[in-house]
Amino acid sequence: MRKVTLFALSTCPVCKKVKAFLDEHNIQHEIIEVDTLDSGEQWLMTKELQKYNPQATYPTLVICDVLKGYDPELLKKKLIDAIASESNSS
């Protein structure tokens, strides 16, 4: 199964929109709310996030691809493509 990870901040309404989008479309995902971690974990997660998005901005959704911010049309396209490719391979 394709891993979907959302790097988010608990205080960020745009991050919540991305999470709501994933929930609405029943996309299983892991969410990492970086601001709720302790400072050492924040540092580690920021380094991890920077592998995909060097600016480490929130929200960042990683689905074998990197999407910055909340653009519903782009999210839909990328996620539908991801699901279609998953079904074709199974």
Place this chain on the structure above:
Amino acid sequence: MTPEALYEILNNFAHQQGLELNKDKDFTLDIIRGLLKNEERYGYRSCPCRLATGIKERDEDIICPCKYRDDDIKEYGSCYCYLYVSKEWNEGKIPHVVVPERRPLRR
């Protein structure tokens, strides 16, 4: 302070500067809750859409309204968080885009 009380203050502040708050009030109140959360955590209202360090000197550029707000509104019609916007943005006369991070990269 309640989110509603801060909303009223920021709404007046925005109008005094020829700006508006995002007309989606639920969304705007959620941003304001984030500002209040950060005030509780750090002692200042840092941008809820950016990870603060908790060290005021390092976060000064992202204390709301952030240093980048005016340039973002000028170029995109809204700030990075979509809290402060132009009248045209609220009226849908300009496209609502993902505002790129203008803050310089920090290592």
